[in-house]
Amino acid sequence: xxxxxxxxxxxxxxxxxxxxxxxxxxxxxxxxxxxxxxxxxxxxxxxxxxxxxxxxxxxxxxxxxxxxxxxxxxxxxxxxxxxxxxxxxxxxxxxxxxxxxxxxxxxxxxxxxxxxxxxxxxxxxxxxxxxxxxxxxxxxxxxxxxxxxxxxxxxxxxxxxxxxxxxxxxxxxxxxxxxxxxxxxxxxxxxxxxxxxxxxxxxxxxxxxxxxxxxxxxxxxxxxxxxxxxxxxxxxxxxxxxxxxxxx
Numbered sequence: 001x002x003x004x005x006x007x008x009x010x011x012x013x014x015x016x017x018x019x020x021x022x023x024x025x026x027x028x029x030x031x032x033x034x035x036x037x038x039x040x041x042x043x044x045x046x047x048x049x050x051x052x053x054x055x056x057x058x059x060x061x062x063x064x065x066x067x068x069x070x071x072x073x074x075x076x077x078x079x080x081x082x083x084x085x086x087x088x089x090x091x092x093x094x095x096x097x098x099x100x101x102x103x104x105x106x107x108x109x110x111x112x113x114x115x116x117x118x119x120x121x122x123x124x125x126x127x128x129x130x131x132x133x134x135x136x137x138x139x140x141x142x143x144x145x146x147x148x149x150x151x152x153x154x155x156x157x158x159x160x161x162x163x164x165x166x167x168x169x170x171x172x173x174x175x176x177x178x179x180x181x182x183x184x185x186x187x188x189x190x191x192x193x194x195x196x197x198x199x200x201x202x203x204x205x206x207x208x209x210x211x212x213x214x215x216x217x218x219x220x221x222x223x224x225x226x227x228x229x230x231x232x233x234x235x236x237x238x239x240x241x242x243x244x245x246x247x248x
Contacts, residue, residue, distance in 0.1 A: 002228045005030035009227070010072040012059060012109070013079030015042030017178030018128055021216035022076050023050060025224045031074065059105045060097055070112035073120070074227045077106035077150070078128040082180055084139050084187035095142040102146035103153065110157055114166065123166035124227040127154045128219070131174045131242040135207075139191050151238060158236035167235035169226050174242035175204040177213040209244030 009026045013019040014035030023033045023046055033052035037043035040056030047054035059065075059079050080102050083094050110125055117123025132140060133147035150170065157168035175181050181204070188203050189196040205211045222239060225231055240246050 002029050002224050004224070004227060007031040007073040007227070008034070008071070009074035009076065010034045010036065010070060010109075010113070011076040011078055012036045012105070015039040015046055017180060018176055018216045018219050019076070019078040020046050021220035022078065022223050023052065025217065025220035026074070026227070027052060029224050034072070037079070059101050062100050062104050062108060065105065065108040065112070068108065068112040070109060071116045072113055073117065073122060074124045074126065075109055075113045076126045076128065076223060077109060079105065080128070080180065082140070082143055082184050084184050084191060086139055086191070087141050090141055098142035099146050099149070102143070103149040106150060107153055110153070114161065117161070117166045118164040121165040123161060123164070125154065125157055125161070125166065125168035126223050126226055127168070127170045129154070129170035129172045129238065131172055131240065131245050133170060133172055134238060134240070134246055155236045162235060167226070167232065169234060169236070170238040171219055171222055171226075172238050172240045172242065173214045173219050174208055174245050175213050176219060177215055181213070207245040207248060208242060209247065212243070214241055214243070
């Protein structure tokens with residue numbers, strides 16, 4: 001059992017999916033959890049279940065985060081959105097929004113959390129990246145670009161944070177059984193000219209040796225371990241949980 005009693009974890013996008021699974025796993029390990037999410041009702045429901053806190057926040061409004069101070073021991077950058085479209089048809093405003101939420105926001109939150117972590121000599125930055133932080137797929141230009149950028153940000157954070165007791169790592173799952181994945185099935189079917197029922201087997205699982213979706217609690221279990229004292233020498237890493245996708 002990993003004991004995180006006394007630690008304070010902030011999780012973005014914690015109202016559902018991987019974020020909610022992380023919130024539950026951290027709370028079960030004894031941490032106090034604060035959830036940041038645009039879905040205020042969902043965030044409050046999860047926080048209430050766990051005895052934590054919730055803040056309804058539009059992470060797309062990065063100007064509001066510029067002067068943020070974040071007092072926490074563990075930061076989980078999880079919030080994300082997806083849009084599936086060929087580059088020549090990709091909406092520039094949507095491209096910009098995806099990069100703001102999935103790259104600029106993690107930078108701003110890390111920037112806000114590091115002073116307190118440095119002062120205490122302990123911190124864990126967990127960036128929920130993706131197999132698409134290491135590999136590309138067609139029709140996901142913004143998502144792939146954001147995740148590749150997040151990988152770089154995480155490594156720089158690891159180098160700067162190391163002397164202060166702060167680690168920074170990426171978690172890189174393949175397709176996870178979440179609302180974010182389910183919402184893209186229709187677009188994937190349209191672009192690839194296949195039936196929606198065939199998207200998971202014909203598109204999402206083609207590269208994995210293990211033919212199933214990742215479950216959110218599996219990602220959360222890795223996040224908890226990376227936050228533990230035993231993971232103090234693990235930093236600047238990208239932990240794949242992709243069923244063998246990147247083994248190719």
